[in-house]
Amino acid sequence: MNSEFLFELLRKDSRLSFETLKFQSDAHLLFFLILSSRAKEEVALEISNKLICKYKSLDAILNSSLKSLEEDIKKIGFYKIKAKYIIEASKLVIKDYNSKIPEKFEELIKIPGIGRKNAMKFLSLVKNENFHLLLDSHFIRVIKRIGYYNSDYKHLEKEIKQSLKDCSLTYFSNLITNLGKQICHKFNPKCSRCCVAKICQFNLKKR
Ligand code: SF4
Numbered sequence: 274m275n276s277e278f279l280f281e282l283l284r285k286d287s288r289l290s291f292e293t294l295k296f297q298s299d300a301h302l303l304f305f306l307i308l309s310s311r312a313k314e315e316v317a318l319e320i321s322n323k324l325i326c327k328y329k330s331l332d333a334i335l336n337s338s339l340k341s342l343e344e345d346i347k348k349i350g351f352y353k354i355k356a357k358y359i360i361e362a363s364k365l366v367i368k369d370y371n372s373k374i375p376e377k378f379e380e381l382i383k384i385p386g387i388g389r390k391n392a393m394k395f396l397s398l399v400k401n402e403n404f405h406l407l408l409d410s411h412f413i414r415v416i417k418r419i420g421y422y423n424s425d426y427k428h429l430e431k432e433i434k435q436s437l438k439d440c441s442l443t444y445f446s447n448l449i450t451n452l453g454k455q456i457c458h459k460f461n462p463k464c465s466r467c468c469v470a471k472i473c474q475f476n477l478k479k480r
Pocket residue numbers: 415418419456457458462463464465467468469470471473474475476
């Protein structure tokens with residue numbers, strides 16, 4: 274499998290890109306990260322856009338009630354726990370980091386609602402760090418279908434890192450994960466609309 278060619282195909286597909294995500298402030302990005310956990314990115318983005326218009330800052334969130342925040346985000350899955358996380362995360366970021374999201378992985382994962390995956394996503398979005406592969410269920414399903422059958426992900430990480438050189442592994446993972454969320458569904462993958470169909474082993478075997 275030629276990882277470089279795969280990356281080129283993924284990067285050209287604007288449906289999968291993270292580069293289109295723009296955030297007005299740290300508060301906006303924090304809301305998005307918490308909301309996007311186990312949810313569709315477009316829904317998380319839409320709701321985080323509404324939240325930042327309404328609340329403007331982390332301080333403003335603390336002046337709202339849990340009930341009204343739940344009401345604001347109830348369109349998204351797990352909204353009750355996410356509303357709690359938004360309040361707790363806002364408190365912590367205001368108190369310990371002067372309202373700026375910290376940029377160290379070890380600090381990020383201590384923020385409520387920001388697990389390892391979101392911390393890596395943050396670093397990929399903000400700092401374009403060359404980190405690790407993000408192994409969520411979408412990533413694993415898609416990468417296997419494409420043709421990386423080896424489940425030794427350390428080896429895969431090394432191989433992809435070597436062939437992509439300048440690319441952030443997190444960014445690469447995000448593209449694959451987005452492909453899984455939007456096109457390569459668990460059941461009924463939409464191969465005819467897929468940017469990697471011509472090199473995907475799963476698709477080629479169907480012919
Ligand atoms: S070609 Fe089909 S199976 Fe392969 S990655 Fe695309 S949607 Fe998934």
